[in-house]
Amino acid sequence: xxxxxxxxxxxxxxxxxxxxxxxxxxxxxxYNYAHAERxxxxxxxxxxxxRCSIVSEYIIRHDKPxxxxxxxxxxxxxxxxxxxxxxxxxAQCLQQVLKRLDKAWTDFFKIPERGFPRFRTKxxxxxxxxxxxxxxxxxxxxxxxxxxxxxxxxxxxAYPVGFQPKQFQVVKRASGYYLMINFQSSEVVxxxxxxxxxxxxxxxxxxxxxxxxxxxxxxxxxxxSKLKKLRKLQRQLKNKTxxxxxxxxxxxxxxxxxxxxxxxxxxxLFKLAHHLCDKTDNIFVENINYKSWSRGICRKxxxxxxxxxFMNEILPMVCWKRNKFYLKVDKDYSSQECPNCRLFTGxxxxxxxxxxxxxxxxxxxxxxxxxxxxxxxxQTAVGQPVGYKxxxxxxxxxxxxxxxxxxxxxx
Ligand SMILES: [Zn+2]
Numbered sequence: 001x002x003x004x005x006x007x008x009x010x011x012x013x014x015x016x017x018x019x020x021x022x023x024x025x026x027x028x029x030x031y032n033y034a035h036a037e038r039x040x041x042x043x044x045x046x047x048x049x050x051r052c053s054i055v056s057e058y059i060i061r062h063d064k065p066x067x068x069x070x071x072x073x074x075x076x077x078x079x080x081x082x083x084x085x086x087x088x089x090x091a092q093c094l095q096q097v098l099k100r101l102d103k104a105w106t107d108f109f110k111i112p113e114r115g116f117p118r119f120r121t122k123x124x125x126x127x128x129x130x131x132x133x134x135x136x137x138x139x140x141x142x143x144x145x146x147x148x149x150x151x152x153x154x155x156x157x158a159y160p161v162g163f164q165p166k167q168f169q170v171v172k173r174a175s176g177y178y179l180m181i182n183f184q185s186s187e188v189v190x191x192x193x194x195x196x197x198x199x200x201x202x203x204x205x206x207x208x209x210x211x212x213x214x215x216x217x218x219x220x221x222x223x224x225s226k227l228k229k230l231r232k233l234q235r236q237l238k239n240k241t242x243x244x245x246x247x248x249x250x251x252x253x254x255x256x257x258x259x260x261x262x263x264x265x266x267x268x269l270f271k272l273a274h275h276l277c278d279k280t281d282n283i284f285v286e287n288i289n290y291k292s293w294s295r296g297i298c299r300k301x302x303x304x305x306x307x308x309x310f311m312n313e314i315l316p317m318v319c320w321k322r323n324k325f326y327l328k329v330d331k332d333y334s335s336q337e338c339p340n341c342r343l344f345t346g347x348x349x350x351x352x353x354x355x356x357x358x359x360x361x362x363x364x365x366x367x368x369x370x371x372x373x374x375x376x377x378x379q380t381a382v383g384q385p386v387g388y389k390x391x392x393x394x395x396x397x398x399x400x401x402x403x404x405x406x407x408x409x410x411x
Contacts, residue, residue, distance in 0.1 A: 002185045004160055008143075008153040010170070010177040016151055020170060020177055026089045027097045028125040030076070034101050035119060037067045069102040089128075090147035096129045130168040138165055143179060145170075153179055162187070174255035194325045194382040195281025200375025201315075202334065202367050203288065203307050206353065208272075210367030212375040213279060217272065226261055233257065269310045273318035283319055284378025285311050287328035329377040338362065339372035 012020060044060040065071065073095055080086045086094065104117040118124070130146050137144040141155050145168060159165075163183035171178045200212040208219040233254050240247040276283060288311070319326040338345050338357040345357050348366065355369035356362070376386045 002163075002187065002189060003166075004163065004183045006157065006159070006181045006183065008155060008179045008181070010179050011152040011154060012177060016148065017177075019148055020172070023089055023093065023128050023170070024122075024125060024172065026086065027093065027128050028120055028122070030086070030094055031097050031101055031125065032119050034067070034072050034098055035117060037072070038101075038105065041066055069098055072098050072101075090130065092131050092146070093128050096131055100129075126173070127169055127171040130170075133165055133168060138181075143168070143181070151179075159183070160185075174252060174259045192320065192323045192325045194384070197280045198282040198284065198375050198379050198384065199276065199280035200284045200371045200373070200378060201276065201311075202286065202371040202374055203311065204367035207367050208307065210365070210371045211276065212368070212371045214368060216365065216367060226257070230254070230257060265306055269306060269314050270318065273310070273315050274322070276315070277318055277322045277324050280324065282325040282327070282378065282382065283315065284327050284329050284374050284381075285315070286331040286334060286374055288331050325382070327378055327381060329374055329381055334370045334373045334377075335366065337373050339364075339369050339376065342376075 041060055041064070067075075076086070076094060076098065101117065107114055108116055132146070134144060134146055138159055139150075142150050142152050144150050159181075160183050163185045165181050166184045167182035169180040169182070171180060198212075202210045204210050204216070207216045210216050233250065237247065237250050237254070240250060316326045333344065335348055335355075336344050336346060338355070338360065340357060340362045341360040343357070343359045345355070345359070348355070353366050355364050355366045379386045
């Protein structure tokens with residue numbers, strides 16, 4: 001089974017806009033109510049039966065079970081009889097809200113680091129889902145939402161052929177409403193198999209990444225170059241009264257700005273992924289946990305370039321689409337091994353940009369050297385002969401191409 005998510009901008013009428021706001025409000029109130037119910041149950045179980053404390057009290061009967069998803073879904077149906085405004089929202093949409101809450105809770109118990117689920121403010125509740133769609137709900141430039149009806153969209157790309165729409169999600173962003181359509185196809189496509197040409201990719205520190213094809217791709221400093229403008233906007237925000245009309249306007253402007261930057265970044269990352277796929281059959285990367293990586297020294301650079309989502313999400317997806325083989329290889333000591341003689345040359349400090357081997361006297365760019373190591377490890381993993389390259393000794397980073405954003409976009 002293959003799934004794709006396509007995103008389209010919605011062009012709602014005033015009436016539909018109002019309806020979307022209403023949906024978000026009602027869904028959010030259901031979410032918060034259900035969350036409060038669960039929380040109260042949990043609190044009441046923290047206190048002993050015969051005690052009374054300030055923090056938690058045994059206010060819920062001892063035989064009342066935990067409000068699970070099923071119990072809450074049932075209670076919701078009951079509540080609709082008393083509260084007619086709940087009927088303004090598509091029934092399945094509301095159930096999806098309870099599912100979302102249930103997921104937040106189970107996630108928390110599985111991975112406590114994620115934090116305890118919170119009540120949602122308007123800013124933290126920005127989407128709702130239609131899990132089931134009617135027949136023939138797609139047309140040119142318009143889409144039929146259950147209970148709401150036809151809405152116009154800006155059809156920036158054609159719907160995929162041979163796929164069925166399975167789910168709609170309406171998302172509110174700073175620049176307006178968007179529709180995420182989940183397409184599915186039951187066709188089974190075999191995973192790509194390793195080909196002839198291999199490429200190792202290393203996430204660099206001064207470069208965004210380095211490849212074993214001698215390309216150093218510079219980090220797109222989207223946020224940093226635009227930081228100046230952002231700072232100016234945020235300074236202006238200080239002079240406005242919080243909550244006033246002008247304050248809200250400026251807030252919205254800042255949110256739009258952030259959205260623009262993230263769109264530009266995403267676009268660049270996809271272009272880069274295709275660029276890498278153009279030149280090879282197999283792509284090897286390190287299995288780094290980029291989350292902990294970005295907490296350390298490389299924080300600023302890696303956060304604004306999005307290396308983690310590139311290596312773990314975008315690149316594998318593009319590889320799959322282009323029928324290229326993608327594999328993660330062992331990350332250990334990739335910066336300490338020499339790609340020429342494969343001996344360990346010892347630890348490097350962060351500002352040491354050149355790999356120079358005391359055994360074979362080779363001197364090459366550090367990131368390029370580790371990308372070669374990754375390529376060799378990948379080739380070993382898929383059972384290919386490891387091709388050692390002829391390396392020019394002596395020249396510091398000789399023959400290495402430096403790429404920037406603009407080289408790639410025009411290419
Ligand atoms: Zn060496």
